[in-house]
Amino acid sequence: MRSTIRDVAKKAGVSVATVSRALSKNGIVAESTRERIKQIAKEIRYTPNASARSLSTKRTDTIAVLLPDLFGEFFSEVIRGADQAAQQYQYHLLVSSSHNNREDIELALHAMRGRVDGIIIMSPHIDAHTLESNLPKSLPVVLLNCSVDGEPCDSINIDNFQGAYQVVHHLLTHGHKRIAIIKGTAKNLDAEQRLLGYRHALKEGDAEISAGLEIEGDFTELAGQAAVKKILHLKPMPTAIFASNDSTAIGAISALRSFGVHVPREMAVVGFDDIPVAQYVRPSLTTVRIGISELGRAAVQTLLDSIKQKNMHAKRQVVVAPTLVVRESCGCGLGEKPVDD
Amino acid sequence: MRSTIRDVAKKAGVSVATVSRALSKNGIVAESTRERIKQIAKEIRYTPNASARSLSTKRTDTIAVLLPDLFGEFFSEVIRGADQAAQQYQYHLLVSSSHNNREDIELALHAMRGRVDGIIIMSPHIDAHTLESNLPKSLPVVLLNCSVDGEPCDSINIDNFQGAYQVVHHLLTHGHKRIAIIKGTAKNLDAEQRLLGYRHALKEGDAEISAGLEIEGDFTELAGQAAVKKILHLKPMPTAIFASNDSTAIGAISALRSFGVHVPREMAVVGFDDIPVAQYVRPSLTTVRIGISELGRAAVQTLLDSIKQKNMHAKRQVVVAPTLVVRESCGCGLGEKPVDD
DNA sequence: CTGAAAGCGCTTACAG
DNA sequence: CTGAAAGCGCTTACAG
Numbered sequence A, B: 001m002r003s004t005i006r007d008v009a010k011k012a013g014v015s016v017a018t019v020s021r022a023l024s025k026n027g028i029v030a031e032s033t034r035e036r037i038k039q040i041a042k043e044i045r046y047t048p049n050a051s052a053r054s055l056s057t058k059r060t061d062t063i064a065v066l067l068p069d070l071f072g073e074f075f076s077e078v079i080r081g082a083d084q085a086a087q088q089y090q091y092h093l094l095v096s097s098s099h100n101n102r103e104d105i106e107l108a109l110h111a112m113r114g115r116v117d118g119i120i121i122m123s124p125h126i127d128a129h130t131l132e133s134n135l136p137k138s139l140p141v142v143l144l145n146c147s148v149d150g151e152p153c154d155s156i157n158i159d160n161f162q163g164a165y166q167v168v169h170h171l172l173t174h175g176h177k178r179i180a181i182i183k184g185t186a187k188n189l190d191a192e193q194r195l196l197g198y199r200h201a202l203k204e205g206d207a208e209i210s211a212g213l214e215i216e217g218d219f220t221e222l223a224g225q226a227a228v229k230k231i232l233h234l235k236p237m238p239t240a241i242f243a244s245n246d247s248t249a250i251g252a253i254s255a256l257r258s259f260g261v262h263v264p265r266e267m268a269v270v271g272f273d274d275i276p277v278a279q280y281v282r283p284s285l286t287t288v289r290i291g292i293s294e295l296g297r298a299a300v301q302t303l304l305d306s307i308k309q310k311n312m313h314a315k316r317q318v319v320v321a322p323t324l325v326v327r328e329s330c331g332c333g334l335g336e337k338p339v340d341d
Numbered sequence C, D: 001c002t003g004a005a006a007g008c009g010c011t012t013a014c015a016g
Helices: A005-012 A016-023 A031-043 A050-057 A072-088 A102-112 A128-134 A160-173 A189-204 A221-231 A246-258 A292-308 B005-012 B016-023 B031-043 B050-057 B072-088 B102-112 B128-134 B160-173 B189-204 B221-231 B246-258 B292-308
Strands: A062-066 A092-096 A118-121 A141-144 A154-158 A179-182 A240-243 A268-270 A287-289 A317-320 A323-325 B062-066 B092-096 B118-121 B141-144 B154-158 B179-182 B240-243 B268-270 B287-289 B317-320 B323-325
Touching (some): A005 A016, A005 A031, A050 B050, A062 A072, A062 A102, A072 A246, A072 A292, A092 A102, A092 B072, A102 A118, A118 A292, A141 A292, A154 A292, A160 A179, A160 A189, A160 A268, A160 A287, A160 A323, A179 A189, A221 A240, A240 A246, A246 A268, A292 A317, B005 B016, B005 B031, B016 B031, B062 B072, B072 B092, B072 B292, B102 B118, B102 B128, B141 B292, B154 B292, B160 B179, B160 B240, B160 B287, B160 B323, B179 B189, B179 B221, B221 B240, B221 B246, B240 B246, B246 B268, B292 B317
Parallel strands (some): A062 A092, A062 A118, A118 A141, A141 A154, A179 A240, A240 A268, B062 B092, B118 B141, B141 B154, B154 B317, B179 B240, B240 B268
Antiparallel strands (some): A092 B092, A287 A323, B287 B323
16 A cells, blocks of 8 residues: 555644645745654655645646657657656656547547646647647647647747758759759648758759659658659759658668669768768768757747746747758768768 | 536536446446437537546556667667557556666656556666665566566566677678677676677687777767777777677767778678668668567556556566577678678 | 445645 | 645445
């Protein structure tokens, strides 16, 4: 049997109210009784029952992170940042992933109701209606990298357009004229914005824009590999590939090398995200850094802020500017020296 | 205001007890009233308060996963597997990481008490005493990849010794005589067992065993890079490196190529874990596959079983046999053809 | 099949 | 500074 507040009270010869006060940060108790009660609590290994406390206080000290997926380093970096911040503020983190369609996300939202003080949502399949009809209006929500019309919400978004523009512009300034893109998941907001950024850069640089250069993908290594097979059949062949994220770039490079195409000499490849491993693959990836773990951390901080203000604050939409990271895979010679082996 | 069971009862003209029964799977209610109550619950968007329910039932439907770290793909794969299994059985997953010393893990264990129905622990810093003194005896625990003396516990371990032996043996049979190891984190159980497996293979193969060939590391890419600098100064130079995990191997390969050393022609490199990206880096990694997400999934299943049996069952120690995966980085020619670019 | 009531273990006004 | 008591929102024997 776990011991309860009653046991502590009995042993200390005080009321449960006093024990409760002694054990809470800002309860008013005589210092001497507090010490005694703490001592006894330790002796009999008392831990307050979280459910009972939550029922009383209407707080759970827990926040949820809803992810579409858990593949690759991207989402683990998000969790890592979120976990750090949560721990710092003494909150717990409920993680739930694999919500790749509307139904799944609705179920997940539903399951979270009453379990958490707030939710961080990262899902391409969220919309205002889903949100509104599955969550109480009072529950703080932070949208990470997904946009919702209507009712304003706290949100943090990456400037995908700008990031894509930058990295493609970089390729253009280094002489590439024919640049293919391996797109992200269809209908995914990030994917669409990156595509637009790519097109914008091409347009500005007077380079070719054509459907033939825009290859399907889904943000995975496998998609990168598959796309390369198509790209190698294009005539004339592009000299560079913008992969919509680093995983795709890694898959693309893997396939290019299998086909004996040297990267970056015969084909430049750039990615997006700057996942940790991007600097360690060879050639190291030229990519767009978004500081993934900081994103997770910022989401938690925004959420906790919102919780503190009981969700009555003015909602904030933050857009994070990504930065270009030049390494070897673009072949511009500004990054680390590519190894010619 | 969120609606409560009272609101539903009032609107349906029944008692809260009946509502409770109607909304629970196996409560005995007339089918007609159940339908009506369900309908009303939906209308007024009633969700049971999880805390209240937990307080009553003494179940939280939540399990915790404690991780030492969240870097790299290893831990995210563990979470992915665990999350899948948890969702399947309608459990929630509380994730907490960065417990790299005894104090942290004690705090984490403490924080979990009363919040979860069971805990999966993955930490090199756990011992019988810490466990015993921080958790009620009745709380189900599954130890993932960490061993504890004394009181038996459910545990799942990788056969690190065997895995290391296999991959090093593979190098030996392909002609390597001088094989360096980049060790894992000091005092880490996995690291130690892999070292022993490495030595055992060398001994059996009559190859050199020496402290000079055993380089410090900590399971990160950075350690792999640093170790390579030392290895390149060894005389005579080894012809192969056994990196204690894939991240280390990736870091090592990255450094080797920066120094103009061709992998695998001039230096073979093998890893451990078979993280997803291992097949996509070039050269693709020869490594030891342990099915990481399956490990997470198995841990959850074991834990749920233990919860169902109220922790009164005979504890099981499972050892998972890893398998050798031959790819390009060992240069034996059995894997995919290495690209000679 | 249904209801009244006790109880889960806390917190927090309200008195003193 | 401390205690008695109400209340948080459920579930579940116990009666009927």
